Amino acid sequence: MNDEPSSASPNFPNFSEPHPISKAHIDEFREKGHTLVRGLLRPDEVEAIRPAIVETGPKGRYDHRPLEERDTYGKAFVQMFNLWTHDRRVQAFVFARRFARVAGELMGVPAVRLYHDQALFKEPGGGFTPWHQDQFYWPLDTPHTITMWMPLVDVSSEMGPMRFASGSHRLGSVCDLPIGEESEQAIEKILEERGLEHRTVGPLAAGDATFHGGWTLHGAPPNTSTQSREVMTVIYYADGTRIGALDHPSRQLDCTIWLGGGSQGDPAAGPQNPVLYARD
Numbered sequence: 001m002n003d004e005p006s007s008a009s010p011n012f013p014n015f016s017e018p019h020p021i022s023k024a025h026i027d028e029f030r031e032k033g034h035t036l037v038r039g040l041l042r043p044d045e046v047e048a049i050r051p052a053i054v055e056t057g058p059k060g061r062y063d064h065r066p067l068e069e070r071d072t073y074g075k076a077f078v079q080m081f082n083l084w085t086h087d088r089r090v091q092a093f094v095f096a097r098r099f100a101r102v103a104g105e106l107m108g109v110p111a112v113r114l115y116h117d118q119a120l121f122k123e124p125g126g127g128f129t130p131w132h133q134d135q136f137y138w139p140l141d142t143p144h145t146i147t148m149w150m151p152l153v154d155v156s157s158e159m160g161p162m163r164f165a166s167g168s169h170r171l172g173s174v175c176d177l178p179i180g181e182e183s184e185q186a187i188e189k190i191l192e193e194r195g196l197e198h199r200t201v202g203p204l205a206a207g208d209a210t211f212h213g214g215w216t217l218h219g220a221p222p223n224t225s226t227q228s229r230e231v232m233t234v235i236y237y238a239d240g241t242r243i244g245a246l247d248h249p250s251r252q253l254d255c256t257i258w259l260g261g262g263s264q265g266d267p268a269a270g271p272q273n274p275v276l277y278a279r280d
């Protein structure tokens, strides 16, 4: 913990009970590179965790510029990282075996590690999230990476729920660009050229969760509502993964921050990457 953590009371949920997923979820994830799991968190659990994430968020925020001073990426959401390191209630959520198990079952791997968490709050009037591929940033030498994206409030179609290009995960890296105007334009062109089907998922209830692979093309429309789109995400990868190519500054930075440093070929298993689920 970086700071004095707020402790979880004995009655605080531990999010450990399993939430079985169907074969249809697994098939959809493997075929399309994304799936939606409804009700992964119960309403009483949402009620318990949401205030903890909202309260802890500012401790993991680094860009404090007002919306109008940020670039396209910055306007997409307020990004707050590794909140689990600041608060034991958030740690209980991020380390939850329930979510990690879904991640492992969707990827079809026996054990998963934590990469990092991030809260992504798309403010009222917040911009679109440009199309991108997460694994551009991740120095992880595996196709088995996945993000759980969970709204903490009900998300209407106006609030900027996720959009995915189905089947794009099979393409690997399609555009060597960080998230921004350029990735948006390049990927729009790729979607059109390759005739990739894409759609926005929504509306969603608080506690539903989408899961997408590291190479799945995705983004989100702007938030045209008057309410903040509060979302918490957790990123996982298969245990046994090694550090991949550190071939550009974003991956070098990610390696230092999220994997505790190291070189290509080293085990991706730093002190902030615990195993969160291992098949019994």
Ligand SMILES: O=C(O)CCC(=O)C(=O)O
Pocket: 076, 077, 120, 122, 129, 134, 147, 149, 218, 219, 220, 231, 233
């Ligand atoms: O929340 C968004 O708008 C985009 C989220 C995203 O890109 C991600 O979780 O990988």
